[in-house]
Amino acid sequence: MTTFALPRPSALSRRTVVGIAAVTAVVCLWSSFALSTRALEATGMSIGDAAIVRFGVPTLVFSPWIPRTLRRLRGEPTTVIALVLLAGLPHFLLFAWGAHLTSAALTGLLVPGTVPLFVTILLFLHRRTTVSRTRLIALAAIVAGVAASAVLMGGVADAGGIAVLLAAGLVWAAYTLGLGRTRLDPVGVIALVSVVSLVAALALTATGAMPSNLFDGRVDVSAWVAYGLVQGVGTGLLSTACYVVAVKNLGSSIPAAAGALSPVLTALVAVPLLGEQIAPGLVVALVLIVTGVAAFALAPARTTSPPPP
Known part of the structure; x- marks a missing residue:
């Protein structure tokens, strides 16, 4: 009797499977961040409680790395430290405020969706860098999506809420630039941001x-544990680790483009979970911004600096 051996999966296929699994986890975790922030009021937790839990969990996990991180800060420029710290409490408060004023779908869409736009603007203002035509078209789609969300969403979101979400996107873009200039490793960045924010x-x-219920003695243990798992462990720890795994196995372009799917997942899950509706205006904004972010991530950078005068 003749037997046939199944071919062993190649190293490339294994890496691809691991990378896809990591990207899937990242999309789900990023979506859970927007959903859990929008649902904060229903848990009975205040914004202060949420901030303590969000940054307390990573602080405990990375506490052994805190002394080493503090030593490495001695030669770090103050401006870079300030930019890195924007990813902590400032971004969290803007994100939570914007989620309170608008919806989970818009929060999950506008904040990550506008980061490429703001990064490009900040780089142009700082170094007069230019981008390729493809990326300019992608950025135009993002701008059109933001405009569509403001014009077509009607009573679901007001101009103030959208402005706060755009500010959160700008803050995250500034952090991204600071992250590229810091000498701290990823663990050191998480430890620094978490400790200072806590x-x-x-x-x-x-x-x-x-506001906080912690100092009033009114603590809902179940809400704290659930929020700690979603925000502290999920967003603070796992999403960062999974994104690193995805980039190492698939390269940077695919994970960055796939990350644009998180707003779509957020909008879909918010319907049964939070009772939100997918209005036509939201669909238009989703299509424009998600397409723009994906196209921007997949297009070659081709950034050039103009010659000195």
């Missing part, structure tokens, strides 16, 4: 500047 959140809640 200390700031505790100080603001302790002084009453930011």
Whole structure:
């Protein structure tokens, strides 16, 4: 009797499978960040409680790396440190505020969707860099999507909420530039952002500047645990690790483009979970921004600096 051996999967196919699994996890985790932030009010937690949980979990996990990170900060420019810290409490508060004023779908769409636009603008203002025609068209699609969300969404989102979400996107773009200039490794960045943000959140809640149930003795343990798993472990730890795995196995372009799918997943899940509706205006904004982000990520950068005068 003749037997046939099944071919063993190649190293490339295994890497592809691992990369796709990591990208899928990233999309789900990024979507859960927008959904859980929008659903914050329903949990009975205040914004101060959410901030403490969000940054407290990574602080505990990466506490052994804190002394090493502090030592490495000695030669770090102050401007770079400030840009990196924007990813902590400032971005979280803007993100949560924008989610409160608008919807989970818009929050998950406008914040990550406008980062390429703001990064390009900041680089142009700082170094007068230019981009390829393909990327300019992609950025135009993102701008059109933002305009569509403001004009077509009607009563679902007002101009103030969209402005806050755009500010959150701008803050994350500035952090992205700071991340490219810092000498800290990824663990050091997470440790620094988490510790400083946790200390700031505790100080603001302790002084009453930011509402919190923690200092009032009204703590819902189940809500804290659930939020800690989604925001602290999921967003703070797993999403970063999965994105690194995806980039190492698939390269940077595919994960960046696939990340544009998270707003679509957010909009779909928000319907049964939060009772939101997928209005025609949202569909138009989703198509324009998601297409723009994907096209921007897949297009060659071809960035050039103009010659000195």
